[in-house]
Amino acid sequence: MIKPSNIEIDREKGNFHYPTSSYAFDAGIGLSAEVIKYISEVKNEENWVLDHRLKALSIFEKKPMPTHWASKDLENIDFDVIRYYLAQGQQPSRTWDEVPDDIKETFERLGIPEQERKFLAGVEAQFDSEAAYSRMKEDLEKEGVIFVGPTEGLKDHPEIFRKWFGKVIPSSDNKFSALNSAVFSGGSFIYVPPGVKLAQPLQAYFRINAENFGQFERTLIIADEGSEITYMEGCTAPKFETSTLHSAVVELVALKGSKIQYITVQNWSNNVYNLVTKRAIAEENAEVRWIDCNIGSKLTMKYPGVVLKGRKSRGEVLSIALANDGQHQDTGAKMIHSASETSSNVIAKSISIGNGRSSYRGLVQIPGHLKNCKNNTECDALLINSESQTDTYPAIAVKGDDNSVQHEASVSKVSAEQIFYMQQRGLSEAEAMSMYVNGFVNDLIREFPMEYSVELKRLIDLEMEGSVG
Amino acid sequence: MNSIEIKNLNVKIEDQSILKDLCLTIPKGEVHAIMGPNGSGKSTLSKVLAGHPDYEVISGSAKMDETELLGLEPDEISREGLFLAFQYPVEVPGVSIANFIRAALQARLPKGDSIKAVDYYKKLYSKMESLGIDKTFTSRSMNEGFSGGEKKRCEILQMSMLEPKYCILDETDSGLDIDALRVVSEGVNSMKNSGRGILVITHYQRLLEYIVPDKVHVMWDGKIVRTGDKNLAIELEKNGYDWIKNEAVVA
Ligand SMILES: Nc1ncnc2c1ncn2[C@@H]1O[C@H](COP(=O)(O)OP(=O)(O)OP(=O)(O)O)[C@@H](O)[C@H]1O
Ligand SMILES: [Mg+2]
Numbered sequence: 001m002i003k004p005s006n007i008e009i010d011r012e013k014g015n016f017h018y019p020t021s022s023y024a025f026d027a028g029i030g031l032s033a034e035v036i037k038y039i040s041e042v043k044n045e046e047n048w049v050l051d052h053r054l055k056a057l058s059i060f061e062k063k064p065m066p067t068h069w070a071s072k073d074l075e076n077i078d079f080d081v082i083r084y085y086l087a088q089g090q091q092p093s094r095t096w097d098e099v100p101d102d103i104k105e106t107f108e109r110l111g112i113p114e115q116e117r118k119f120l121a122g123v124e125a126q127f128d129s130e131a132a133y134s135r136m137k138e139d140l141e142k143e144g145v146i147f148v149g150p151t152e153g154l155k156d157h158p159e160i161f162r163k164w165f166g167k168v169i170p171s172s173d174n175k176f177s178a179l180n181s182a183v184f185s186g187g188s189f190i191y192v193p194p195g196v197k198l199a200q201p202l203q204a205y206f207r208i209n210a211e212n213f214g215q216f217e218r219t220l221i222i223a224d225e226g227s228e229i230t231y232m233e234g235c236t237a238p239k240f241e242t243s244t245l246h247s248a249v250v251e252l253v254a255l256k257g258s259k260i261q262y263i264t265v266q267n268w269s270n271n272v273y274n275l276v277t278k279r280a281i282a283e284e285n286a287e288v289r290w291i292d293c294n295i296g297s298k299l300t301m302k303y304p305g306v307v308l309k310g311r312k313s314r315g316e317v318l319s320i321a322l323a324n325d326g327q328h329q330d331t332g333a334k335m336i337h338s339a340s341e342t343s344s345n346v347i348a349k350s351i352s353i354g355n356g357r358s359s360y361r362g363l364v365q366i367p368g369h370l371k372n373c374k375n376n377t378e379c380d381a382l383l384i385n386s387e388s389q390t391d392t393y394p395a396i397a398v399k400g401d402d403n404s405v406q407h408e409a410s411v412s413k414v415s416a417e418q419i420f421y422m423q424q425r426g427l428s429e430a431e432a433m434s435m436y437v438n439g440f441v442n443d444l445i446r447e448f449p450m451e452y453s454v455e456l457k458r459l460i461d462l463e464m465e466g467s468v469g
Numbered sequence: 470m471n472s473i474e475i476k477n478l479n480v481k482i483e484d485q486s487i488l489k490d491l492c493l494t495i496p497k498g499e500v501h502a503i504m505g506p507n508g509s510g511k512s513t514l515s516k517v518l519a520g521h522p523d524y525e526v527i528s529g530s531a532k533m534d535e536t537e538l539l540g541l542e543p544d545e546i547s548r549e550g551l552f553l554a555f556q557y558p559v560e561v562p563g564v565s566i567a568n569f570i571r572a573a574l575q576a577r578l579p580k581g582d583s584i585k586a587v588d589y590y591k592k593l594y595s596k597m598e599s600l601g602i603d604k605t606f607t608s609r610s611m612n613e614g615f616s617g618g619e620k621k622r623c624e625i626l627q628m629s630m631l632e633p634k635y636c637i638l639d640e641t642d643s644g645l646d647i648d649a650l651r652v653v654s655e656g657v658n659s660m661k662n663s664g665r666g667i668l669v670i671t672h673y674q675r676l677l678e679y680i681v682p683d684k685v686h687v688m689w690d691g692k693i694v695r696t697g698d699k700n701l702a703i704e705l706e707k708n709g710y711d712w713i714k715n716e717a718v719v720a
Pocket of ligand 1: 482483487505506507508509510511512513514523556
C-alpha cells in the first residue's frame with residue numbers, strides 16, 4: 001500500500017544555512033514609503049525609478065488580496081514582518097575568488113561555479129537582495145550582449161531597457177506585481193542584439209538566506225530581431241521557522257523572428273510563498289517558450305503567459321508541478337492571441353502527494369476576428385494517494401471559425417499493482433515511486449536541456465524518498 | 470538447503486481462505502509445474518511468495534534457501550533472487566524497457582557502483598534477439614500498448630536479464646502464438662541450470678512438451694492434491710480435473 005507521507009521532506013540540497021555576517025544595508029522590517037526611498041537611495045537610482053516604485057506602492061496598498069479566486073492561505077502573509085531589502089553592500093564580483101567566503105561557500109554547495117564551468121555562457125548569483133557574482137563570457141560582451149542587474153540596466157542602458165520596463169507586466173497587473181514594482185531588487189536585465197544566437201544558456205541563481213525576508217527580483221529579457229537566447233533560473237532557500245516571500249516579476253520581449261527559452265527549476269523549502277508574475281510579448285514570427293518546474297514552496301501561484309502580438313508568433317508553456325504534503329501548487333499558463341496565424345501549446349503535468357494540492361489555471365484567448373490561430377492544451381495530473389487534490393480551470397475563450405483549440409485533461413493514480421510490479425523487480429517502494437513519477441513527466445523532460453533534466457530527475461528522487469515511508 | 474520450501478501455508482484474503490495448509494518444495498536445478506482449475510489459488514501462491522501486501526498469511530513458512538520469505542518486502546524478496554513472471558504484467562507509462570531493467574539491475578548493486586552502459590546494452594540486445602523482440606522495443610514504455618504475447622516475452626526478457634535464483638512463471642504460455650511459445654520456452658530452457666529452480670504455472674500440457682518438468686503438481690482448492698511426473702500432465706489433459714476432485718474428496 002502507498003502510505004501517506006508523515007515525514008518532513010528533507011530537501012537536502014537547499015536546506016543549509018551559514019550564519020551571515022551583518023548586512024551593511026538593511027531596510028528594516030515592514031513596508032512603507034520610507035523603506036522604498038531607502039532602497040532607491042542605496043541603489044542611487046534616478047528619480048523616475050523612485051517615482052515608479054512609489055506609484056507601485058500605492059497600487060499595492062489599494063489592491064485586495066486575490067483570495068477570492070485562489071487560496072485563502074494568502075491571508076497568512078504578514079507584510080509587516082517582512083524584511084524587504086538586505087545586502088552586504090557588495091558589487092557583484094567578476095570572479096568567485098572575490099565573493100565573500102560565506103556567500104561563496106553557499107553557491108559552491110549548490111554547485112553553481114561547477115555548472116558555470118561546464119555548460120553556461122554566463123551566471124549571476126543573487127544572495128538575498130543583490131547579486132554576489134555576475135559574469136558572462138567575454139566574446140558575448142564583444143557581440144553586444146548585456147547581462148546585468150536591474151539597477152545597472154536602468155542606469156547604464158536606459159535607451160534599451162526603459163522602453164520595455166513595466167510594459168509587459170504593468171505594476172497594476174496584480175497585487176504582487178505591484179509589490180515587486182515597489183521594492184524590486186536583483187534579477188537579470190538582458191539584451192541580445194539582432195541576429196546574435198547564444199549557443200549556451202545564461203543562468204541566474206536566486207538564493208534566500210535570511211529569515212523573514214522577501215526576495216523581489218526583477219527580470220527583463222529583450223531578444224532583438226532574429227536573436228536567440230536560453231535563460232535558466234534556479235532557486236533555493238533554507239528551511240526557516242517562519243515563512244518567506246518570493247515575489248518576482250519576469251518580462252520577456254521577443255522581437256521579430258527571435259527566440260527566447262526561459263527555464264525555471266525552483267526548489268523552495270516548504271514555507272516559501274512563491275508568487276510570481278511572468279509574461280512575454282512575441283512579435284512577428286518570434287517564439288517564446290516557458291519551461292517551468294515547480295517543486296517545493298508552501299504556496300506557488302504562477303501562470304507564465306505569452307501575448308502573441310505579431311503574425312506567426314508562437315508561444316509555449318511546458319510545466320511540471322509537484323505538490324508534496326502541505327503544499328499547494330497553483331500554476332498554469334496564459335496564451336493571449338492577438339494576431340492571426342499565431343499558435344500556442346501548453347502542456348502541464350502535476351503530481352500531488354499526500355495532502356499536497358495541485359491546481360491548473362489556464363487562459364486561452366483567441367478573438368473572433370483573427371484567422372488561423374491554434375492552441376493545444378494538455379493537463380495531466382497524477383495523484384499519489386487518495387488525500388491528494390487536483391483541480392483544473394482551463395478557461396478557454398476562443399471565437400471565430402478559422403481558429404482551433406484542442407484541450408485534453410487526464411487524472412491518473414499510481415496503483416498498488418504497479419508499485420508491486422516494480423518492487424518485484426527489486427526497486428524499493430520509494431525508487432518505484434520516483435520511477436513512476438519520472439515516467440509520468442518523461443515526455444516533457446525530454447524537451448529540456450540535458451543538464452536540467454538530470455537536475456530535475458534528482459529533485460524528484462529526493463522528493464519521493466522523503467514522501468514514502 | 471537449496472530449495473524453496475513451503476510448509477503448511479495458510480493464506481486469506483478478505484476473510485476468505487485461499488491457500489490451505491499448502492506444502493511444496495522446489496529444489497534448485499529442477500523444473501516443477503503446477504496445474505489446477507481456475508481459482509484454485511495458483512496466482513495467489515506466486516504473489517504470496519513474492520510478498521504481495523494484500524494477502525494475509527495466517528500460518529506456515531516459505532523458505533528460499535536459508536531465507537524466510539514471509540514478512541519480507543517485495544523488493545527484498547526480489548533482490549534475494551525470486552523472480553515472478555506475472556500472469557497479467559502491469560503497465561508503467563513513460564518508463565522504457567531499457568531504463569526499467571537497468572534500474573532493476575542497479576538496485577542489486579552496492580551503493581556507489583553503477584552499470585556499464587555498453588555492456589548492459591550488449592547483453593540486452595542479445596537477449597532480445599534470442600527472444601525475437603525487436604530492438605525498437607527498448608525505448609517503448611513498459612508493457613504500454615503491448616499485445617498479450619509481447620508482454621509475456623518482455624517478462625522473460627526481464628527474467629533473463631536479472632538472472633534470479635528462482636523463477637515463477639504464472640501462465641506465461643497463455644496468449645502466446647505457436648512460434649512465440651517455442652521461442653519463450655527456449656528462453657526459459659536456456660536458463661535451466663543446477664543453480665536455479667523454476668516453477669511454471671500452466672493450464673496446458675503443450676507448454677510442458679517444450680519445458681519438460683521434473684515434477685507436476687495439481688493444485689485444488691488451495692492445496693497440492695497430487696504430484697507426479699510429466700505424464701500426470703498428459704493424464705490431466707485427457708481426463709480433466711474431475712477424477713482428481715473425486716480422489717481429493719475421498720482422501
Ligand atoms: N485480491 C483478491 N481479492 C479477492 N479475492 C481474491 C483476490 N485474489 C485472489 N482472490 C480469489 O482467490 C481465489 C484464487 O485466485 P487465484 O488468482 O490465485 O487463482 P488461480 O489458480 O491463479 O486461477 P487462474 O487459473 O484463473 O489464474 C479466487 O477465488 C480469487 O477470486
Ligand atoms: Mg492465476
